[in-house]
């Protein structure tokens with residue numbers, strides 16, 4: 134990866150520290166995602182992955198540390214529509230009466246007027262995004278009437294419609310079957326190759342080495358970070374996962 | 384007696400026509416709001432706001448200002464108080480709501496009981512739609528129109544807020560403002576609705592139509608239309624039932640809504656309880672071992 138010294142990375146978090154009451158969820162966490170790269174955030178349940186996303190999006194105020202997105206504050210980056218978030222499946226109300234196309238259109242709201250009435254350009258962007266993720270035929274389905282992989286693609290389509298530069302995906306491969314996983318992987322690679330940047334949390338280790346340009350091993354603090362092959366060593370993984378681990382070979 | 388006669392007879396009376404207009408207007412505003420409230424999980428909040436307006440209504444009568452001003456001040460005040468207590472303690476939301484609204488309701492009762500001659504408590508609690516004055520009619524129509532206009536203008540943002548607050552935040556929308564707006568609209572629709580059915584039952588108009596419509600459709604726009612249609616039909620049925628059967632208007636309207644909910648709950652496809660039972664029985668008869676197929680299995684949730 135070439136790093137022009139002038140251009141700031143897509144994401145630079147330094148020394149992030151977050152506590153919930155007495156639980157320290159993040160302790161001095163530093164993460165860098167270079168522009169046009171995919172970074173995998175690996176850790177067990179409770180290791181602070183979702184908390185890190187919340188801190189990056191400004192949903193909680195860290196006790197210490199800074200967040201910079203494309204050299205801007207998180208707030209500035211959000212207001213410019215640079216950031217998109219794909220929530221973990223548990224955080225979505227799948228019974229909510231919205232269609233797939235409605236969800237994707239929500240990616241355009243930041244670009245619309247105050248009543249969020251879609252222009253021809255907005256509708257075209259929604260159509261293109263749906264087409265791109267292969268959900269054009271299912272656009273009228275209620276969002277919960279999709280399979281696990283299709284649901285993820287619908288939310289990625291929302292990020293595409295938004296034209297976000299940085300995608301934050303919390304557990305995109307959880308509850309997704311193997312063939313959908315391959316589709317999603319290809320999609321993320323294409324987005325990266327257009328110059329977008331991705332930070333995704335996962336515990337699918339095989340996926341990380343295939344898909345990611347860099348990896349961060351998290352256990353409330355950063356255990357290791359760098360190239361996936363350097364990070365996901367047996368000794369590091371034993372630290373992060375406490376031995377209870379099976380590596381799924383593709 | 385022919386049907387036309389039956390329908391027009393009550394309308395000879397000016398007070399009944401006014402009651403009809405107020406009830407339908409209030410019911411429509413509440414039904415529209417209800418679609419967002421039930422999706423936000425704010426039904427209890429509607430109950431809280433409606434009870435909390437009692438001191439405001441009582442004070443308004445004593446001071447001699449329009450009841451809507453007093454009601455709105457206390458409704459919005461209750462919401463703000465709940466917000467403050469929630470954000471400064473670790474109490475669960477329903478606990479905070481319960482503490483605040485019962486306190487305000489009790490304060491209202493105390494005020495009313497200390498000035499017994501001026502205020503008819505029963506009218507405030509259970510509505511007095513048959514005694515609505517022209518002034519009150521206009522308050523309802525104007526506040527209702529304002530509420531509807533704001534809700535419909537911001538409807539996409541409010542739906543986004545209810546569906547995915549995090550996304551709203553991430554694309555730079557002000558989610559605190561949107562929440563406050565929806566709560567303010569809730570307070571306004573309580574003010575509008577209590578004229579029709581009173582403080583105790585107004586929450587029914589803010590929950591039941593949306594809940595009924597939710598059982599019937601998986602599209603938000605259709606849910607809005609259905610909620611309004613159901614509530615208009617129930618209001619008309621309630622008014623006529625109240626006239627011909629001589630029962631309380633507020634009670635009749637709410638009962639009519641509950642009746643529609645019950646029928647939908649039992650028979651609506653595909654979610655109706657009776658349909659599900661029937662399907663299970665049929666599939667059992669066809670192949671004794673087969674499980675009833677209940678749509679796509681939800682995506683496996685791996686945390």
Ligand SMILES: Nc1ncnc2c1ncn2[C@@H]1O[C@H](COP(=O)(O)OP(=O)(O)O)[C@@H](O)[C@H]1O
Pocket residue numbers: 153154156157158176177178179180181182183184185686
């Ligand atoms: N809202 C919350 N209140 C209290 N503790 C929390 C909250 N959210 C997360 N935690 C705790 O913080 C730690 C990190 O959680 P989380 O960020 O959700 O981890 P992950 O996403 O990696 O599973 C866990 O110990 C969890 O119990």
Ligand SMILES: [Mg+2]
Pocket residue numbers: 182183184221303686
């Ligand atoms: Mg998580």
